[in-house]
Amino acid sequence: MAYRNRLHTSACQTSSWTIPYKESCMFRRIKARLTDMKTISALCLQAEKHALDDHQSEPGAEHFLLSAFDLPDGTAQQVFDQIGARQTAIKPAIKQQYADALRSIGLAPGAIWADGGDTAVRPAQQHLYNASASGQEVLQVLAANRQEHAPLLGAHVIFVIADMRHGVAARALRAMGVDPDLLKSTAEHIAANHAHNAPRQPQM
Structure with missing residues (x-):
């Protein structure tokens, strides 16, 4: 994986800093890990909601794609804005993929849910997150x-x-006309810029 925030890591690992600064670095690493845990939790929760909207029992990559736009940092939207793609086009493109899959096995889109909400998938009461x-x-x-x-x-x-x-x-992304290599490089660039511009504590 190419995206890296080396500045933060190298600063915290440098042995010449004073003990208070080392403690500050340790605190920042713990805080960053806790923040990431909260972000992953939010990402998974929203992905599950998107999956249920699509009558899927487990979220797939497409639902994590949608969930990325629900995160408060706004960088997913920045990526799409920069490449000229519309975030609002993702859901229709995903639904089209489901419809095409149903047609390929001789089923009309929406037929398996034609009898109403009783057949829709509901959240499983489980302790482990399934995807x-x-x-x-x-x-x-x-x-x-x-x-x-x-x-x-x-x-x-x-x-x-x-x-x-x-x-x-x-x-779905190909159907939207999105170049995956451009999407990847732009996402890397946006993430790197965000890390570079993030406020850092003053050195002690």
């Missing part, structure tokens, strides 16, 4: 690279999904 294979891939990549983003942003989520070339999210 589809593509959704798990998003979370695994974000977790594997958590040292490289501080804090976790919507742009990081976009970066990961842009690197996925198969699945509903990838097909």
